[in-house]
Amino acid sequence: MKNTHVNAVVVGAGAGGGVVAKELSTAGLSVVLFERGDWVSFEDHDNDELLSQRTTVLGNAFGPDDDRYRRVLVSEDGSTGIVYPSDGAYSNVAACVGSGTVSYGAMAWRYMAEDFRMKSTYGPVGGSTLEDWPVSYDDLEHCYEKAEWEIGVAGDSSLNPFAAPRKKPYPMPPFSYNREASMLESAMKRMGLHPFPIPMLRNSVPYAGRPACARRRTCCGFACPVNAKCGTHNTVIPAALSTGNCELRTRCVVGGLIIDAxxxxxxxxxxxxxxxxxxxxxxxxxxxxxxxxxxxLLLNSTSKHFPSGVGNRYDWVGRNLQGHAYTGAFGLFEEDIFDDVGPGATLAVSDFSHHNPGIVGGGILANEFTRLPYLFSNIRPPGSPMWGEEHKEFQRKYFRRNIQVVGPIQEMPFFDSRVQVDPSVRDSWGIPVVRLSGRRHPKDAEGCEFLSGKAEMILKEAGASRTWRHVPGSGLSGGQHQAGTCRMGDDPHTSVTDRFGRVHDTPNVFVSDASLHVTNGGFNPALTIMALGYRVGEYIAGEWQKGNRFK
Amino acid sequence: MDSGSRISRRDFMKLATLGAGSLSLIAGCAPKHPPGRRVLSDDDAGLLGAIADRIIPPDEWPGGRENGVVSFIDRQLDGPYRRFRGDYRRGLDAMTGTCLEKHRKRFESLSAEKQTRLLGEMESGGLRDGGWKEGFSKRFFEMVRSHAMQAYYGSPRHGGNPDYASYRMMGIDYPPILGQNRYRF
Known part of the structure; x- marks a missing residue:
């Protein structure tokens, strides 16, 4: 049976797609929203650390599964191997309604004005495709605001002097600090820094018909048992469905675009x-x-008009894959700190986001989400035994006595870090799979050393008896913060979409996810993905209402 | 966590364990069932249990063997870790081979000190002969080590860590008791 023609298809019910589906269906367009995964709830995995989105050793509770999905990873030495969704190197993003917004830690950052003008702010960086966005912070400000009010954010930006200007406050008051954050707050203030509560896509008070957060330790990496975490699955997607104009098709895997003669x-x-x-x-x-x-999907969609894939005339589709180099430090203390007030991360500083001497960009620093017992078993000072009596003793002595301060470094886009489609490996539907290759730009390591050093100084000031830094390696970056592979730009020779997310060379194909990011900020990207969803959705709906049918 | 509350909790657990013990005595009257394992033989289980006790040694809290490392691995080898079956076969056989050759004893019969030394050699990649070619001793050790940690510190639903023993050891309430800890300071 043939499916009824609709005005718009949205592929992917995550942070970007959920917002676009809502914007289009409320504007009166008929929409089919595709999701390869299913609805998931807290009951599907409970408090199970080994199946959480942070520790996927026994599989991905939020999809996809290891049986039907795979990718090819090209290592730095040129060797290739198959990787599965539960392997870190797969760079998985959750496959379920809401995608990562169901299980994320829910930090709700606006990027700063500089993050959209990296090349203008810092000048060109050798070996990097560093560029300005074709849109500014001011262009996106009202989209950020919509995301904050429609999806729901708790915070207080008045305590952060580096926050980009905003027209409207957050809809909910900020979360209180847990004990480790209170200790860090005093230390940071003594150092002349400017700590503030992390803005969170989580209800601090009842909001939009859902209750306030219960502050569980199993938050980041888990679905919320009380529905206080705000994702697209419990806000904009239900809003889209309630218009009667949007049909959500779960467990549907989109393999290619149909291109006519x-x-x-x-x-x-x-x-x-x-x-x-x-x-x-x-x-x-x-x-x-x-x-x-x-x-x-774009690369797998070829025809005589698009011999190397839709939007790929100049070989930019899949280029500049970037994520975040997470860098920071651990500190051990000689008193109990753990108060079991979830999700752990509550406080941040933005003092090191920009204008650091010798560094291009920077990143926020925050206290980390609760380190659950298995994850903690891999956290030890350099040179410490990873098993045996001493390891066990450390586990019980320091679980309640450690703090991690960590942040995402803004990475320098690198043309040869990329997504391709593999010439031979296919998934269980016969669709050619993602082939990942590349590495981080050397400049990222400088940023990591800098930010980790600051994290260590904060921990020392807070009274840590022992501290050590952790910095990531030089391997390919992607992970859950993956971005940059269909960058927006005004010049079709050096970008994939225009400033509204429309793929060059096509009148009617849009991208609305972190692929659009020209650079990825020194912040968790979810709110920016949502804001871009509002921008793309607003543009399409506005044009549609003016009579544009995107022919 | 002050020591007073830990002792009272431990006393409670002693009582609870006594209760469980008398239940299993009753169960012992029933006809014998084959061991509940799916993949590992008795020899494999004995060897893995001995390794587990060196990776997480028993003290006032259970060691790896008692806290379900073997049953976790056995269950996962019939699930998501099916892909590691070959590595386990090769690694366990290589360990037995190395021990018989060096000490004329199985690993399980060696002293804790000798067991620890051998595992240390595996961890550093120091074993290279026989089944250990191509850096396998290091890779095998790291695999067993991480699986043992998953068993010991993970959710009981996967076959290890019965009743969240490791959570109690670390002073983490399970199930979480919301609000309890907030007024401690």
Whole structure:
């Protein structure tokens, strides 16, 4: 049976796609929202650390599964191997309704004005494709505001002198500090820094018909048992469905765009939950499948008009894959600190986000989410035994007596860090899989050393009896903060989409996820992905209402 | 956590364990069932249990063997860790081979000191002969070590850490008691 033609197809029900689906369906467009995963709830995995989104050793509670999905990783030495979703190197993003917004730590950062003008602020960086965004912070400000009010953010930016200017406050008051954050707050103030409560996509008070946070230790990496965490699955997607204009199709894997004889893109091909191949035609296609799966879909869509994939005329699709180099320090204390007030991370400083001597960009520093017991078993000072009596003694002595201060370094985009499609390996539907290759730009290591050094100084000031830094290696960055692979820009020779997310060379294909990010900020990216969703959705809906049918 | 509350909790657990023990005595009257393992033989289980007790040694809290490391690994080898079955077979056989050759004893019969020394050699990649070629001793040790930690510190639903023993050892309430700890300071 043929599916009824709709105005818009949105591929991926995550942070970006959920917002676009809501914007289009409330504007009166008929929408089909595709999600390869399913609905998941807290009951599906409970408090199980080994199946959380942070520790995926026994699989991904939020999908995808190791049986049907795989990727190819090209290592730094040139060797290739298959990686599965539960391997870190797969660079997984959750496959479920809401995607990462179901299980994330829910930090709700706005990027700063400088983050959209990195090249203008710091000048060119050798070996990097560092560039300004074609949009400014001011262009996105109202989109950030919409995300904060429609999805829900708790915070108080008045305590952060470095925060970008805003027209409206957060809709909810900030969360209180846990004990470790209180200790860090005094230390940071003594150092002349400016600590403030982390803005969170989490209800600090009842909001939008959902209750306030219960402050569980199992928050980051888990679904919320009381529905206080705000994702697209419990805000904009239900809003889209309630318009009657949006149909959500779960367990549907979109494999390619349909391109007609004239080169027009008329819809998508997909496999439904019974693995039956189907087609869905639409006037507009919005790809919001993540910074790894979005380029895969474009590259897998070829025709005589798009011999190397849709939007890939100048070989920019899949380029500049970046994430965040997470860098920081641990401190051990000789008194109990752990108060079991979740999710752990409550306080940050933005003093090191920009204008650090010798560093391009920087990053926030925050206290870390609760380190659960298995994760903690891998945290030891350099040179310490990783097993035996001493390891066990450390586990029980210091679980309640450690603090981690950590932050994401803004990475320098690197043209050869990339997503391709593998010439031979296919997933269980026969679709060519993502092939990942590349490494971090050397400049990132300088940023990491700098930020970790600051984290260590803070821990010492807070009274740590022992501290040590941890910095990431030089390998390919992606992970849950993956971005940059379909960058927006005004010049079609050096970008994939225009400033509204429309793929160059097409009138009706849009991207709306972190693939668009030209640079990825020194902040967790979720709120920016949502803000871009509002921008793309607003643009399409506005044009549609003016009569533009994107022919 | 002040020591007073830990002692009272431990006393409670002693009582609880006594209760569980008398239950299993009753169960002992029933016909014998084959061991509940899915993949590992008795010899494999004995060897892995001995390794588990060196990776997480028993003290006032259970060691790796008592806290379910073997049953966790056995269960996962029939689940997501099916892909590691070959590595376990190769590694366990190589360990037995090395011990018989060096000490004319199985690993399980060696002193704790000798066991620890051998595992240390594996960890540093010092064993290279026989089944240990191509750096396998290091890779195998790290695999068993991480699986043992997952068993010991993970959720009981996967076969290890019955009743969240490791959580109690670390002073973490399970199930979480919201609010309890907030007024301690």
């Amino acid at each position: 004239s080169g027009r893109i008329t819809g998508v091909e997909y496999f439904d939950g019974d693995n039956t191949k189907q087609e869905q035609t639409a006037d507009i296609i919005v790809v919001a499948a993540s910074a790894t799966e979005t380029p895969r």
